[in-house]
Amino acid sequence: MKYSDKLRNSGLRPTKQRLQICEILFDTEKTFHFTINELEKKIKDKIDDKISLATIYNTVHAFEKKGYLKQIPINSNQTYFDTNITDHHHFYDLKDGKLIDLENSDVGPLKIKRKINGKKIKSIEVLVKLED
Amino acid sequence: MKYSDKLRNSGLRPTKQRLQICEILFDTEKTFHFTINELEKKIKDKIDDKISLATIYNTVHAFEKKGYLKQIPINSNQTYFDTNITDHHHFYDLKDGKLIDLENSDVGPLKIKRKINGKKIKSIEVLVKLED
DNA sequence: ACAGCTATTTAGAACCATTATAAAGTAGGA
DNA sequence: TCCTACTTTATAATGGTTCTAAATAGCTGT
Numbered sequence: 287m288k289y290s291d292k293l294r295n296s297g298l299r300p301t302k303q304r305l306q307i308c309e310i311l312f313d314t315e316k317t318f319h320f321t322i323n324e325l326e327k328k329i330k331d332k333i334d335d336k337i338s339l340a341t342i343y344n345t346v347h348a349f350e351k352k353g354y355l356k357q358i359p360i361n362s363n364q365t366y367f368d369t370n371i372t373d374h375h376h377f378y379d380l381k382d383g384k385l386i387d388l389e390n391s392d393v394g395p396l397k398i399k400r401k402i403n404g405k406k407i408k409s410i411e412v413l414v415k416l417e418d
Numbered sequence: 419m420k421y422s423d424k425l426r427n428s429g430l431r432p433t434k435q436r437l438q439i440c441e442i443l444f445d446t447e448k449t450f451h452f453t454i455n456e457l458e459k460k461i462k463d464k465i466d467d468k469i470s471l472a473t474i475y476n477t478v479h480a481f482e483k484k485g486y487l488k489q490i491p492i493n494s495n496q497t498y499f500d501t502n503i504t505d506h507h508h509f510y511d512l513k514d515g516k517l518i519d520l521e522n523s524d525v526g527p528l529k530i531k532r533k534i535n536g537k538k539i540k541s542i543e544v545l546v547k548l549e550d
Numbered sequence: 551a552c553a554g555c556t557a558t559t560t561a562g563a564a565c566c567a568t569t570a571t572a573a574a575g576t577a578g579g580a
Numbered sequence: 581t582c583c584t585a586c587t588t589t590a591t592a593a594t595g596g597t598t599c600t601a602a603a604t605a606g607c608t609g610t
Binding site: 430431433435436469470471473476495 | 556557558559560561562567568
């Protein structure tokens with residue numbers, strides 16, 4: 287499906303800026319992790335038009351709200367996003383601030399034994415911090 | 419052991435400010451989660467002397483470095499700290515933004531099978547997001 | 551107890567990611 | 581085309597955190 291249809295179906299107008307950001311984020315086999323700062327650089331590299339920083343923030347948040355991106359819970363001064371929206375986990379290299387995907391099979395079975403009344407588990411995220 | 423000895427043994431001078439913060443953080447059976455902002459309020463409530471915000475930051479970071487506190491990886495504009503430094507994890511209730519402790523035994527054994535060359539695992543944190 | 555040294559505290563400034571603002575531009579339906 | 585609501589944009593504002601540099605306080609050797 288074309289990005290323009292995907293966006294329209296989500297109630298988002300397929301603007302030029304959004305379509306260009308879609309290409310950068312989703313036109314690849316590989317999923318990846320990024321901060322707004324890194325995305326901004328990538329946009330500057332790959333796109334001739336300028337997209338303002340505010341629009342980048344707006345777009346990423348709109349995509350996150352629609353479920354096309356998710357935030358990675360991490361202690362950092364910047365927010366990390368992930369184009370891989372399936373349940374999976376991460377190594378976080380404290381030295382260079384880089385994230386590495388961890389397959390579910392790399393972590394072993396996770397079974398949350400405790401229940402909270404009236405609540406469902408939406409996601410389980412494992413963060414493995416690495417040091418030298 | 420007295421806090422002053424504990425601090426000295428860690429190479430931290432037992433200053434009045436650090437000892438007062440110790441009392442607030444550790445003079446309780448219960449462990450808890452807090453932000454700098456919340457700790458600042460608690461200090462204002464419980465202590466007559468003023469402790470500057472910079473000192474609160476310095477102290478919390480010093481304690482974290484020595485392993486008396488740990489950060490909780492979560493997406494928030496503020497950093498959450500935990501006085502419970504044992505292996506344990508958290509439920510995160512998306513509705514009200516509250517954290518709930520999850521004992522290590524509630525999660526089952528975690529075995530990270532993948533290795534990264536030249537890196538050691540510093541910590542493993544599990545965040546279980548809850549929805550209604 | 552004192553001197554001298556270093557660690558620590560402090561107020562305020564600086565930093566920087568993120569959010570808000572408000573004006574100009576754009577998509578899509580009638 | 582016209583209208584309206586949505587979107588983009590530059591810029592300002594916000595707010596948590598870190599930095600700075602001067603004052604203060606703990607520690608060690610004498």
